[in-house]
Amino acid sequence: MDTEVAAFRGVGKSYGRVRAVDGLDLVLRPGETVALLGPNGAGKSTSLDLLLGLREPDQGSVSLFGGSPREAIAAGRVGAMLQSGGLMADVKVRELVRLACDVHPRGRSVTGVLTDAGITELAERRVDKLSGGQEQRVRFALAIAGNSDLIVLDEPTTGMDVSVRQAFWASMRAQADAGRTVLFATHYLEEADSIADRVLVLHRGRLIADGSSAEIKARAGARRVAFELHDGDLSGAAGPFEDSVLRTLPGVQSLDVTARVPGVRTVRIRTADADASVAGLYRAGLYPRGLEVTGLGLEQAFLTITGEQDNQDAVKETVR
Amino acid sequence: MTTLIRLEILRTLRNRRYLLFTIAYPALMYFFFIHAYDSTKLAGGLPVKTYFMVSMATFGAVGAVLTGSAQRISLERKSGWVRQLRLTALPGRAYTFGKIAASAVTTLPAILVVFAVGASQGVSLGAAQWIGLVAALWLGSFVFAALGVALGYAAAPDSVQTIVMIAYMLMSLFGGTWFPVSGSLEKFAQFNPVYLYNKLATFTQPGHSLDTVAVAGLAGFLAVFVAAAAVLYRRDTRQA
Numbered sequence: 001m002d003t004e005v006a007a008f009r010g011v012g013k014s015y016g017r018v019r020a021v022d023g024l025d026l027v028l029r030p031g032e033t034v035a036l037l038g039p040n041g042a043g044k045s046t047s048l049d050l051l052l053g054l055r056e057p058d059q060g061s062v063s064l065f066g067g068s069p070r071e072a073i074a075a076g077r078v079g080a081m082l083q084s085g086g087l088m089a090d091v092k093v094r095e096l097v098r099l100a101c102d103v104h105p106r107g108r109s110v111t112g113v114l115t116d117a118g119i120t121e122l123a124e125r126r127v128d129k130l131s132g133g134q135e136q137r138v139r140f141a142l143a144i145a146g147n148s149d150l151i152v153l154d155e156p157t158t159g160m161d162v163s164v165r166q167a168f169w170a171s172m173r174a175q176a177d178a179g180r181t182v183l184f185a186t187h188y189l190e191e192a193d194s195i196a197d198r199v200l201v202l203h204r205g206r207l208i209a210d211g212s213s214a215e216i217k218a219r220a221g222a223r224r225v226a227f228e229l230h231d232g233d234l235s236g237a238a239g240p241f242e243d244s245v246l247r248t249l250p251g252v253q254s255l256d257v258t259a260r261v262p263g264v265r266t267v268r269i270r271t272a273d274a275d276a277s278v279a280g281l282y283r284a285g286l287y288p289r290g291l292e293v294t295g296l297g298l299e300q301a302f303l304t305i306t307g308e309q310d311n312q313d314a315v316k317e318t319v320r
Numbered sequence: 321m322t323t324l325i326r327l328e329i330l331r332t333l334r335n336r337r338y339l340l341f342t343i344a345y346p347a348l349m350y351f352f353f354i355h356a357y358d359s360t361k362l363a364g365g366l367p368v369k370t371y372f373m374v375s376m377a378t379f380g381a382v383g384a385v386l387t388g389s390a391q392r393i394s395l396e397r398k399s400g401w402v403r404q405l406r407l408t409a410l411p412g413r414a415y416t417f418g419k420i421a422a423s424a425v426t427t428l429p430a431i432l433v434v435f436a437v438g439a440s441q442g443v444s445l446g447a448a449q450w451i452g453l454v455a456a457l458w459l460g461s462f463v464f465a466a467l468g469v470a471l472g473y474a475a476a477p478d479s480v481q482t483i484v485m486i487a488y489m490l491m492s493l494f495g496g497t498w499f500p501v502s503g504s505l506e507k508f509a510q511f512n513p514v515y516l517y518n519k520l521a522t523f524t525q526p527g528h529s530l531d532t533v534a535v536a537g538l539a540g541f542l543a544v545f546v547a548a549a550a551v552l553y554r555r556d557t558r559q560a
Contacts, residue, residue: 052407054403054406054407056558073407073408073409074409075409076409078407079407080407082400082403082404082407084400084403085400085401085403085404085407086396086398086399086400086401086402086403086404087399087401087404088327088331088396088401089331089395090331090332090334090335091327091330091331095327095330096327098323099323099324099327100408102323103321103323103324103408103409103410104408104409105409139404142404
């Protein structure tokens with residue numbers, strides 16, 4: 001039995017002096033739907049290139065289904081859609097999809113692939129006459145042209161509008177439901193949150209978080225407290241209101257105060273301890289209106305985690 | 321692999337620029353040349369009408385393979401289609417074979433159309449000579465297909481068109497395409513594949529057999545271009 005779909009072991013890759021991937025260790029297991037997150041330049045595309053054998057690692061090894069990436073691809077176990085994957089010009093969509101089905105060792109029917117990718121109505125169109133979002137769906141069709149065990153998608157929904165993106169997610173889920181392992185890189189956190197059962201966060205070529213979307217959010221730890229302060233409510237408080245009062249509340253990590261309407265301030269606080277912060281608010285004699293305490297979205301969690309990493313790196317730099 | 325090759329051929333034949341540039345244009349030029357030159361004389365050891373029929377056929381054939389393979393390969397490397405193909409079970413060389421096969425198929429119409437026009441204008445050759453000439457020019461076109469592949473892997477799309485046009489025009493100009501080369505120019509022309517390519521036609525003259533020096537020269541160029549294409553292809557693969 002295969003228990004390992006893909007494995008990175010101590011993988012490093014540099015371009016000149018830029019370290020694109022730095023000591024990556026990672027194992028993908030069958031049936032997982034995995035999102036690869038990271039800001040631009042985090043090494044997402046390079047990692048996928050290494051996984052697919054388009055580039056060779058400088059250090060370490062990459063294996064797919066226990067063999068080399070090339071062997072896995074030749075055996076038809078992998079279907080992939082690249083961000084930079086061009087399409088053949090001067091041919092019709094159906095002809096291109098047929099090519100992909102024909103060359104795949106476990107090729108599927110052209111009609112089935114067109115349906116699953118939602119491009120049946122584009123079948124007779126010329127490939128070079130498609131919009132960006134339509135092109136993405138044709139690329140997706142090429143990735144699912146056979147019964148592959150692993151589907152790799154690099155930024156699959158770039159260039160799609162919101163409604164098309166929702167439909168596309170359904171196609172991605174269908175691939176996962178069919179028992180395939182799906183690995184996709186994205187910078188839409190909502191996409192990771194709603195589809196992936198495992199989220200990897202890559203930052204400066206290193207894997208800095210690996211877990212479910214809920215775990216990533218919990219790891220970031222912080223919560224958000226939002227409320228309004230009305231000047232009229234402050235009469236009982238000692239002296240005029242100062243932002244510094246808010247800043248010294250327990251647990252506060254960051255503070256944002258806006259005053260769009262005269263006499264009303266909107267306050268947003270990110271805190272490591274929401275309970276203590278709110279208790280502190282009342283102790284300071286403030287009267288918060290419309291108080292909301294929420295967990296961070298994946299997006300804020302992501303920013304927190306990458307931000308922490310940056311701080312640690314900065315500290316190391318100073319120590320050196 | 322056959323699907324890929326079939327599709328490569330189909331899309332080339334669908335391309336209107338190809339039809340215009342490699343088929344219609346040389347045929348029109350042919351009319352111009354046979355009227356501009358005294359057609360009772362010999363040119364490069366051949367009757368004028370035969371000489372330009374051959375030179376326009378080679379002009380079209382070289383144009384077809386150079387623009388077809390060089391520009392497309394260069395563009396498709398840039399667009400990422402080459403990368404996408406590397407994610408299929410197709411062996412890496414399938415793409416290059418597809419390009420060369422498509423080139424080989426598309427040179428035939430370029431040769432045949434000019435020959436048909438030549439025949440209609442009074443070029444008369446024996447059946448064996450017609451067939452031999454088509455075969456010689458068709459086989460010769462592989463030399464340029466290899467050059468096209470090499471150029472396609474050597475240059476980026478924005479520069480490849482210029483490089484191809486300069487190489488194509490210089491080789492044609494000094495290779496006897498528009499006028500027979502003679503005197504000191506002929507000495508340099510020995511190192512010009514288009515000149516050697518045009519020389520393949522001299523066997524149609526009474527008392528001449530196939531120009532083995534030209535054949536050997538073309539074989540040499542083929543070896544060099546194939547080697548260059550192979551080196552550049554490997555470099556491209558490493559760069560992904």
